[in-house]
Amino acid sequence: MFKVTAIYARVSSDKQAKEGTIDSQLAALREFVAQKGWQVDPDREFVDNGYSGATLARPALDRLRDEIACGQIQRVVVLSVDRLSRKFVHQALLREEWERVGCELVIVNEPELRNPQDQVLNQIKAVFAEYEREVLLERTRRGLLHRAERGEPPPSAPYGYRYVPREGQAPAHWEIEPVQAEWVRKIYRWVWQEHLGIRAIARRLNQMGVPPPGGGEGWRESTVHRLLVNSAYRGEVYYNRSGRKGKAGMGRDGHGRTVKPEQEWIKIKVPVIVEGWEWEVVQQELKRHKELALRNAKPRRYLLQGLIRCGVCGRKMRGRESDGNLYYHCRSKQELLREKRCRSKWVRTERIEGVVWEAVKRLIEEPEQVLRSYEEQREMWLREEKERERRELEREKKMLEARHKRLVDAYEMGVISLEELVERRRRLEKAKQELRRQWIEWEERARHWQAYTEALSSLVRYREILKESLESLTFERKRELIRLLVEEVVVYEDKIVIRHILPTDRSLCSPHPRGSGRGERPFAPAPSTQGWRYPEAPLLRVELP
Numbered sequence: 371m372f373k374v375t376a377i378y379a380r381v382s383s384d385k386q387a388k389e390g391t392i393d394s395q396l397a398a399l400r401e402f403v404a405q406k407g408w409q410v411d412p413d414r415e416f417v418d419n420g421y422s423g424a425t426l427a428r429p430a431l432d433r434l435r436d437e438i439a440c441g442q443i444q445r446v447v448v449l450s451v452d453r454l455s456r457k458f459v460h461q462a463l464l465r466e467e468w469e470r471v472g473c474e475l476v477i478v479n480e481p482e483l484r485n486p487q488d489q490v491l492n493q494i495k496a497v498f499a500e501y502e503r504e505v506l507l508e509r510t511r512r513g514l515l516h517r518a519e520r521g522e523p524p525p526s527a528p529y530g531y532r533y534v535p536r537e538g539q540a541p542a543h544w545e546i547e548p549v550q551a552e553w554v555r556k557i558y559r560w561v562w563q564e565h566l567g568i569r570a571i572a573r574r575l576n577q578m579g580v581p582p583p584g585g586g587e588g589w590r591e592s593t594v595h596r597l598l599v600n601s602a603y604r605g606e607v608y609y610n611r612s613g614r615k616g617k618a619g620m621g622r623d624g625h626g627r628t629v630k631p632e633q634e635w636i637k638i639k640v641p642v643i644v645e646g647w648e649w650e651v652v653q654q655e656l657k658r659h660k661e662l663a664l665r666n667a668k669p670r671r672y673l674l675q676g677l678i679r680c681g682v683c684g685r686k687m688r689g690r691e692s693d694g695n696l697y698y699h700c701r702s703k704q705e706l707l708r709e710k711r712c713r714s715k716w717v718r719t720e721r722i723e724g725v726v727w728e729a730v731k732r733l734i735e736e737p738e739q740v741l742r743s744y745e746e747q748r749e750m751w752l753r754e755e756k757e758r759e760r761r762e763l764e765r766e767k768k769m770l771e772a773r774h775k776r777l778v779d780a781y782e783m784g785v786i787s788l789e790e791l792v793e794r795r796r797r798l799e800k801a802k803q804e805l806r807r808q809w810i811e812w813e814e815r816a817r818h819w820q821a822y823t824e825a826l827s828s829l830v831r832y833r834e835i836l837k838e839s840l841e842s843l844t845f846e847r848k849r850e851l852i853r854l855l856v857e858e859v860v861v862y863e864d865k866i867v868i869r870h871i872l873p874t875d876r877s878l879c880s881p882h883p884r885g886s887g888r889g890e891r892p893f894a895p896a897p898s899t900q901g902w903r904y905p906e907a908p909l910l911r912v913e914l915p
């Protein structure tokens with residue numbers, strides 16, 4: 371059978387590229403191909419110049435994979451396997467991907483396999499977890515890029531649009547949903563013609579009985595805000611806008627997601643609901659509202675602003691002044707719908723702040739005590755960890771069985787229908803995702819414990835310096851210190867729970883901690899602040915006076 375052959379070459383740096391390594395690679399490949407009596411068209415020579423082998427995101431490789439997936443290439447020749455990828459995991463991923471569509475991989479300098487079979491098996495087992503993780507990441511990345519390249523918007527269409535899936539030659543697209551779109555236009559007009567605020571808009575929509583997006587119980591302020599800043603309505607949707615956490619050089623958007631540099635965004639056109647100029651005017655108006663609110667805001671007098679959470683419903687609490695007294699109250703007290711409001715009471719700031727400040731002082735003055743109770747908790751956690759490990763192994767076993775079954779399926783390809791195969795793969799994929807999630811969570815937690823121990827012992831060391839300066843701290847400094855040491859404060863009716871957090875960088879344990887806002891805390895992230903995920907983090911329970 372005739373096979374269309376392609377060659378793939380890669381060098382990792384521009385320097386290598388200049389020195390002609392790429393040419394020698396190509397020459398060797400062409401010679402090899404000629405010796406075998408195969409033929410390679412010039413446009414089947416895939417070359418990545420100056421790309422690292424540590425990632426699969428390389429333009430030529432992406433094109434090669436596309437063509438293979440479409441069945442246009444049946445054989446790929448590379449000089450050595452590390453040209454394909456430096457990671458074993460990625461090599462395995464590509465091999466599996468191409469094997470599945472019947473594309474042969476020929477490696478000119480294939481190292482001899484000295485390993486007995488069980489050694490290979492061990493190797494595979496070792497990368498198993500990593501493999502699954504990479505596969506998932508890679509699929510998502512490529513899936514999105516494909517959609518973007520075809521100019522298709524994501525399937526999750528916002529209020530005002532309806533997603534129309536791909537059919538035959540017609541690409542997927544969004545269609546305007548006329549009734550909803552009319553409401554979108556009205557809402558935009560309310561902002562710049564009537565100068566309504568977000569809260570007022572939400573209230574008006576609820577009064578008019580307009581069904582909210584997604585069929586919720588009512589319009590919320592956040593829903594209205596999202597709608598007013600969504601660039602889709604002026605006809606533009608972006609891919610590749612937010613990225614994975616913790617990458618260097620990324621800012622944050624208003625929702626706490628990391629934002630990639632603008633030149634990496636991919637723009638897709640969708641039908642216009644609000645004219646460009648009108649959209650811009652509304653953005654200006656929103657900005658003005660925000661500035662006004664900032665100007666009118668009283669100097670912040672709430673020591674625990676942003677750290678304090680309601681124990682009844684779990685939402686954040688905010689500071690409020692009433693009759694000359696300062697209070698914290700649950701945010702859901704401001705819900706537009708009465709039945710959604712929390713039944714918790716307002717609490718005077720003095721009642722809580724003093725207690726928290728004392729606890730923080732105690733932590734600084736007697737870190738050993740905290741360290742001890744923390745060690746106890748850690749041991750308990752480790753015991754539970756053993757049990758978890760056992761369950762984990764069981765799960766892995768099941769997954770391996772599932773994998774085996776898939777192999778059998780592939781073997782019997784002619785017997786089972788394609789749908790059945792797809793369905794089985796889907797189920798397997800789901801189980802893998804879950805395992806991956808748990809794995810990441812476990813890793814994060816382990817890191818957290820480690821960082822915590824380190825930080826506590828550095829506190830022991832810096833105790834004397836800290837102690838001295840404690841009494842003379844200004845309100846601002848106090849607040850900074852609390853922010854450095856407390857993850858959150860949860861207020862119940864008769865007690866509060868203080869959850870600690872500690873800097874991992876020892877230099878930050880100086881009496882005058884740097885950094886102010888939570889967004890710019892200069893120390894390593896302790897565990898996600900999403901609330902209730904780390905119940906085993908060190909706690910301090912205090913009865914309220």
Ligand SMILES: [Zn+2]
Pocket residue numbers: 680681682683684685700701702712713714
């Ligand atoms: Zn509440």
